[in-house]
Amino acid sequence: MEPNLNEPHSMGTTIIGVTYNGGVVLGADSRTSTGMYIANRASDKITQLTDNVYICRSGSAADSQIVSDYVRYFLHQHTVQLGQPATVKVAANLVRLISYNNKNMLQTGLIVGGWDKYEGGKIYGIPLGGTLIEQPFAIGGSGSSYLYGFFDQAWREGMTKDEAEQLVVKAVSLAIARDGASGGVVRTVIINSEGVTRNFYPGDTLPLWHEELPPQNSLLDILSAPSPEPMST
């Protein structure tokens, strides 16, 4: 099948935002495809809007980038006028404004997450259509279909930072295993009162799921390995 390189860049994607006791953890995969071809296998779908607010992008790469760019621009002016960092709520509402008023032309689902001194860590989901919905955790992108059941079971209120990040990494990795439009590495961004931490988890650091085998350098290594001990009866 000839790769159609003129199809619009779409981030199939899995994006996640989770609140924890003290802040938020945002997570995403890193695959951007044009049709069946993977245009970028190491994209960064978690984009900065301000020092304390980040956005996870899914759907059309172009649409999500332009919305983020506009919001970053407006938020910067707002911060200058306000004289202090913008709140997560304001950032999310600006994203909603653009998404809602251009609903006929945009095809992007977004998750806004951050920390401010008034409300602490907050996550806002902004799906297609421009609905704004504050949630303790949000999932989005094509890979999220595989995670509804997982989160229903695994999500808990009041997790620690490490528990929340592990949950996010596990979830993105599970989605990557099943969603063809998601893949590459898992990126996370942790935002709290102390600041922002970016983490990077390449495939070899992730757990193996059903029917996945441990990666080898070559068949030759397997063949030259000592034969396994026979089982005792």
Add this chain to the structure above:
Amino acid sequence: MQFTDAKLLPDASSCSLDSERTLYPYVTGTSVVAFKYRDGILMAADMGGSYGSTLRYKTVERIKPIGQHSLLGASGEISDFQEILRYLDELILYDNMWDDGNSLGPKEVHNYLTRVMYNRRNKFNPLWNSLVLGGVKNGQKYLGMVSMIGVNFEDNHVATGFGNHLARPILRDEWNENLSFEDGVKLLEKCMRVLLYRDRSAVNKLQIAKITEEGATIFPPYSLKTFWGFEAYKNPTIGAEGSW
């Protein structure tokens, strides 16, 4: 000169006009049921926001108080409902700024909503909602509905979406003017339970709201018990293997 006059007339399929119309909803709420009772209006809606066939959001508040005298419940596209709430916020704000002791009653809010919905429909860019507006002012109870194409009416009991087909027959049989709060809640729960059994987009978490002369109360979310213990449900195909 002929060539400068030969402009292409925009037709309905050219980008600028097509982008000005809402084609379909994305995140939707299902039925709202409401009726008048002895002290005012009772209204119920579940807290679901569906994304196509996925029951994506389960804590969407689809009933909101408007001013001091009204409650607004909505089904359909949630982003359009959020926008309507912003319009109403502005309306109430301007009303309060007059500071003349008068406040917008349910009848006025209903009329405003009707105009908004109808005018958007005329521009082929509807707000994709069915709205239920209930309230009490000066002892007068009011309950009305507006659809996405601007059809509006008042009645003693109303419902949107599936509620029209499943709840209204129950209300026609069992509603009366002097329902107490307790009987009213039981009647609402009967309707909501049927909707839970038979509406695919229903979610088992609902909010009941009441509005009386004293003001509006939106009760905390809760879930209904369901009954599955019919003998016929336990072994439905016993007489006819392979059927359903």
